[in-house]
Amino acid sequence: MTDTATAAPATYDDLRALIGKVLGPTDWHDVTQERIDAFADATGDHQWIHVDPARAAATALGGTIAHGLYSLSLTPALSAELLRFDGFAHSLNYGYGKVRFPAPVPVGSRMRLRATVTSADKLPGGIQVTMSQVIEREGADKPVMVAESMVRVVEHD
Template identity: 65%
Template sequence: MVDTTTLPVRPKTFAELTELIGCELGPTGWHEVTQGLVNAFADVTGDHQWIHVDPERAAASPFGTTIAHGLYSLALGPAMSAELLALDGFTHSLNYGYNKVRFPGPVPVGSRIRLRATIVSVEQVAGGIQIVLRQVVECEGSEKPVVVAESVARVVEA
């Protein structure tokens, strides 16, 4: 039986992963979204759209401030997921991709975000195990989630 009361949850086998199907894990701790982090993300990706990096111009926008890139919040998914689900009991794990991604709400710079995750499915595939995880990123003070994504991971049992 996998202990879901202590985070991160640490399954070690296919059977233990299947026990987690339907379990919501989280939330994670809060992650502060700063202008410096958003600017660094813009530099790495080359996406310098003014709504993300120009506080003066963004002040006159409907948001009243700069907002983080949707992909910034999505990119934090693996690190935040690791706060909830540790796959270190497996030989290795890797991010296999995403089935669905939506950005229903903005993330104003200066706000905080956190993640809740639910194991959607676990199945044996050639070479290992595939895990589908529904990730919901919420922004403090917002009624809408800011990211809803279905991430796919692959792991190999030890």
């Protein structure tokens, strides 16, 4: 089941009801050289395949590509288009399990996210929500990022 509306669970039962549902896709995100350069500046990762269009043009990729971690770093903002935790006292990014970058993201591409809640487990002090996140590139057969993300939420007293 795919849903383009933002899910807004407020209880453990609401979270459990989302398990197995595909959320999304998000709106498209434009991948520009300016954004890649800004990411390189923020992280200090100026590897030439990302920031040197002339040199990258001579490769089999035909031009610069986004950092894999650029794609991953977009998941919190893109996820907020699909799933909001405003009904809880607070939420925190708990981390990621397996993360893979199966295909490159050429500059000039557009990408978007789909997410599936895979579990919601009560733990001391809160609930851990695990999601499968897939970023796809417009016109591509393979996803550009696949990750397992975990968020911890706390219900209101």
